[in-house]
Amino acid sequence: MIVVAVLGILAAIVVPQFQSHTSEARASTSKNNLRIVRGAIELYSAQHGGVPPGYPGDDIEAAPQEAAFYASLTGGHYLSKKPANPFNKLTTIRMISNDGTFPAAATGQFGWIYQPATKEFRMDQPGADSTGTSFYSY
Numbered sequence: 433m434i435v436v437a438v439l440g441i442l443a444a445i446v447v448p449q450f451q452s453h454t455s456e457a458r459a460s461t462s463k464n465n466l467r468i469v470r471g472a473i474e475l476y477s478a479q480h481g482g483v484p485p486g487y488p489g490d491d492i493e494a495a496p497q498e499a500a501f502y503a504s505l506t507g508g509h510y511l512s513k514k515p516a517n518p519f520n521k522l523t524t525i526r527m528i529s530n531d532g533t534f535p536a537a538a539t540g541q542f543g544w545i546y547q548p549a550t551k552e553f554r555m556d557q558p559g560a561d562s563t564g565t566s567f568y569s570y
Contacts, residue, residue, distance in 0.1 A: 457518075465516075466553065473553060492530070496546075528552075529549075540558050
């Protein structure tokens with residue numbers, strides 16, 4: 433009985449430590465994924481006459497499409513694969529039209545949110561990291 437009680441106490445002390453590290457690792461991975469994708473967007477745009485990825489056939493008058501975004505970046509030498517949101521594991525992108533606006537808050541329904549007209553790329557993840565910084569504002 434005493435051994436079980438001691439193990440229970442140790443588990444109560446150790447488990448939160450691991451959960452904290454898991455959350456910090458996901459936050460760090462998120463920042464890294466955002467840095468890589470944002471860099472790929474800038475590089476693609478620079479190499480395609482200022483046209484960012486996401487427009488079918490690089491036509492900025494066309495409605496942005498997730499398939500066009502991934503085809504542009506993963507089909508070339510920009511990204512090796514679709515990045516996943518480390519929190520919800522989704523690779524889907526909510527595309528914002530040229531005249532659209534970003535939602536006020538993240539919903540977690542998509543992996544990412546992107547507007548080609550502004551080249552703004554965000555993670556669709558509600559909540560905040562251990563410093564209180566919103567994941568949506570990374």
